[in-house]
Amino acid sequence: MNASICLVAVRRGWTQRLRRPSPSLVPCCLQSTQPVAAARLPYRVKLSAGKRYAWCACGHSKKQPFCDGTHVSKAPTIQPLRFTADKDKAVMLCACKQTKGAPYCDGSHLKVIFQDLVKSIKGVFK
Incomplete structure (x- = not known):
């Protein structure tokens, strides 16, 4: 998923309906998975x-x-x-x-x- 789709998802509140953030959303939303x-x-x-x-x-x-x-x-x-x-x-x-x-x-x-x-x-x- 690219960054623009991720931003649209966040703006529309789609991530709020998810119990856990989708793994595909994490890298493009400024969260790191590696130290x-x-x-x-x-x-x-x-x-x-x-x-x-x-x-x-x-x-x-x-x-x-x-x-x-x-x-x-x-x-x-x-x-x-x-x-x-x-x-x-x-x-x-x-x-x-x-x-x-x-x-x-x-x-x-x-x-x-x-x-x-x-x-x-x-x-x-x-």
């Missing part, structure tokens, strides 16, 4: 034992690396990762949102940085 990188390097944070945290998995939060609820409007299919710290400690929490060991950084940002570098080099030679 976006909040930063290229991880965040170093101090966690407190027994405290519950919500790590932003979508990348849209203004309170990185933690969730501020922005995913509700920007990426409704991506939920934050809730976890409880087992002890007081300083950790590196992922900011690129590509880690396999969420919410902790596993070095995936190096791959993201490398991909950015390759894109910028290719842009020079176009």
Whole structure:
């Protein structure tokens, strides 16, 4: 479905009659289905034992690396990762949102940085 059809559907109120947004409407209505990188390097944070945290998995939060609820409007299919710290400690929490060991950084940002570098080099030679 293209963007103009999506805008017409929203203007006419068709999405209000749907219990869930149609998957075909989501991409053209400024909602992301893939996380976006909040930063290229991880965040170093101090966690407190027994405290519950919500790590932003979508990348849209203004309170990185933690969730501020922005995913509700920007990426409704991506939920934050809730976890409880087992002890007081300083950790590196992922900011690129590509880690396999969420919410902790596993070095995936190096791959993201490398991909950015390759894109910028290719842009020079176009």
